[in-house]
Amino acid sequence: MPKSKPSIYDRYMPALYAEPTDQPAYWFVFLADTGKLLLNEQEGLAALPVATQVEELSFTPIRSLYLGTLEGAPCYTAEAPEETKAPNGYDFLPLRPLYDRLDEDLFHLAGRALQILNWDDTHRFCGRCGTTLALADRDRAKVCPNCGLSHYPRLSPAVITAILKDGKILLAHAPHFPDNMYGLIAGFAEPGETLEDCVRRETMEEVGIELGEIRYFGSQQWPFPHSLMIGFVAEYAGGEIAVDGEEIEHADWFGPGELPNIPPKVSIARKIIDWYTEEYGNRS
Structure with a gap:
């Protein structure tokens, strides 16, 4: 199964509230409504802007939140207004293609920062009574001061599965995949089902086949x-492959040496397919 990968917690320690300090902080700055991250051309941690206050980067944030410490220094995320111009030497870049440029743990931390900003934006008022929410004292959550309802960051679990048969892997093409790309069967978990239930349901719905043993990958x-x-x-x-015609247009079995265009390395789909290729490509 997969080799261990760097964890965001190797260099990062989460926290809710900052201790008073004049120490410069690392900033994950995202441009409003675009999800683009402010970076310079340096590698690794040095690509992030550093400032004691975010206003030193020549903009007033829509919102900013403390994330914890990164390499022992304070770490924040902030949302810049849509009209913000990047400081000299910096640019706002789409996050998704940065996987091959940022260290993997920094990429995951940037993803955390973006999700927390989105949560703060979409959870300003209580969904039950409409009261303005307040940050919780002990959790990454917001609490309604009127009715007491807690609002945590949204997280949507989804399964993605490599299906194997006689040394071949099932790959599928969805209508929205570019460049005739093929990937794995995937879908969101629904209320009342286990992850294994979800794997079986999504597989049956999308390609019409039954599964035996299911093993966790990562x-x-x-x-x-x-x-x-x-x-x-x-x-x-x-069962025989029978695509649903909506989520999946075409699916087939492929051997290690006959793979079609597959997802980029940014995705867990590619990690699973690379594992399959390494594992089964060496078998006679």
Whole structure:
């Protein structure tokens, strides 16, 4: 199964409230309504802007939130107004393509920062009584001062599955995939079902086949906008491929040496397919 990957917690310590300090902080600054991240051309941690106050970066934020410490220094996320111009030497860049440029743990931390900003924006008022929400004291949550309802950051669990049969992997093409790309069967978990239930349901709905053993592979946060992708490897048990024609246009079995265009390395789908290729490509 997969090799261990860097954790965001190797260098980052989450916290809700900042201790008073004049120490410069790292800032994950996102441009409003675009999800673009402010970076310079340096590598790794040095690509992030550093400032004691975010106003030193020549804009007044719509919102800013403390994230904790990064390499021992304070760490914040902030949303810049849509008309904000990047400071000299910096640019606002789409987050998704930055996977190959940022360290993997920094990419995941940037995803966390973006999701927390989105949550703060969309949870300003109580969904039960409409009262303005306040930040909770002990959790990353907001609490209604009127009715007491707690509002946590939204997280949507989704399964993604490699289905194996006689040494081949099932790959599927969805209508929205660019460049004739093929990926894995995936879908969001529904209330009342386990993750394994979800794997079986999505597979039956999208390609009409039954599964045998299901094994956990790994997980990946996916902040576009608030998913948690949970990967599995499953054994084929029966049935013929019958695509639904909506979620999936075409699906087929592929061997390690005959793969079509597959997802980029940013995704857990690619990690699972790369594992399959390495594992089964060496078998005679």
